[in-house]
Amino acid sequence: MEFQTQHQGSGERKVPEIYVGNLPTDISEVEIIRIFSKFSAQKVRKFLFDVKCFAFIEVPTEKHISMAVSQLNGTVYRGRKLNVGKSIKTSLEKNKQINHFSTIKQKSSLPEKTKDTEFIKASIPPTKDKSPSCKNAIFIKNCRKIFYAVPMEMRSLMLMSILNECFGNLNWFGSIMKDEGETAVMVTETYPETPFFWAIQLSEVSQNKMVTLFTAIAKSEKNQPYLGKDDAHRGKKCLAEFLFTPHDAGAWNRACILEVVNFFALVFFVDFGSTAFIPIYSLKFLSEEEFWQIPPLTQPFMLEEDVFCKERLVKTVLRGKIVGSHMCEHHIHRFVPFSEEARFHVRDLQERL
Incomplete structure (x- = not known):
């Protein structure tokens, strides 16, 4: 049974959801449901962007969310440390997000062969470069x-x-x-x-x-709440998962939001010089000045x-x-x-x- 809270006069409903990040990229929705089955998981929405995979799992009550966070956050699954947290979003926001992804999919719906070969070739001018x-x-x-x-x-x-x-x-x-x-x-x-x-x-x-900074972040990361849509803006200091390579487990690091586009944020990892386009709901607060002294x-x-x-x-x-x-x-x-x-x-x- 789906639990939803109706806001009187607003037309929006809050849906209790569990956020789980740093999932294996080849994981299936059925496998995710099985992981959270003991917490009465009802629906799952999985998202895969390049080497980042995360999901939202709907559960009946907030009690189920608290139990999942306390029991699964930080556990290792198939070689990856899971990041499990609370993510309550309004159903209106969820519908906007789904429509946004549908629009992107429609705009990029090229034939497979065209998308993989002809389109790429047409986008890159010919070159005489004979680099070794x-x-x-x-x-x-x-x-x-x-x-x-x-x-x-x-x-x-x-x-x-x-x-x-x-x-x-x-x-x-x-x-x-x-x-x-x-x-x-x-x-x-x-x-x-x-x-x-x-x-x-x-x-x-x-x-x-490095030891001082990364130790402090590792100790406080679990207590840092996730950002909401209204919290994200240009110049916002935050925590974001950083992956050196697709084969590495994600690690939380200092980041700054450069731009916000719908439900995503372009972030700059200040300690690595990398940028990434990341879902806002996978970012965490990191406003305490002690983390920005180094x-x-x-x-x-x-x-x-x-x-x-x-x-x-x-x-x-x-x-x-x-x-x-x-x-x-x-x-x-x-x-x-x-x-x-x-x-x-x-x-x-x-x-x-």
Whole structure:
């Protein structure tokens, strides 16, 4: 039996729902119902966007929600740590969301062959580029024949605006421009076939900051409530799940909302330099100032002579040298890797450093 609360005179009904995030991408609705069967699960709505999978499960009462959160939040299912929380939405909002997804589906309803091949080919102009295969390489050597536009989120005008919303005092920002000399960096985001990337400089100081920040977030995450539609706006500080790769389990990290589109938010992960388009109801509050005392862990870099290959590169440590800054954007470090042999996966970091 579906439990709904009627708001007198408003025409809206509140539906008790459980939100579950970080689900395996190949999970079925039947499997989700089975997980929540002991809490009288009635209906399930699953959403899959790239590597993120989440669902809303309708239950009879809020008591069932509390029981599900206390028993299942943080448990591991098929190698993924489930994020289970309370998500009460009005049925009017739910209908708008369903209609929004239907509109998107209709607009993109191209024949399968056209969508996968002809449409993509028609969208990309022909090129005479004979770049070498990236199977065993991360750089395309000596390909800096043109000037590359700085990615939008790296440009000082946008980056300073984001950081000011999150951190307020930016006195620390000038110090990063003074970095120089040999260093090791862990790559957190790249822009394929360009020289630009985000990375964390590895040092004892940065390691202590990472431990302090991520420990504090892990301890408080369970107590942070989820955002509602009215809570999301440009410049909002929040917690969002970050995935380095499709094979990683999601981890909560600091984020800033750049834009809101219907029931989704474009967020910027300030400690990794990545952006993602995420459902608003999967974001959590993180307004306490204690979480924003540590400046962003990642910094913008560019390769001095090479460009990255076509594959996205993350969680790789590079040894090299900072030799200066970008001619216009002085906060972007120019970086020269010593050699490809000087790189290794972050899981080997303790053994190599």
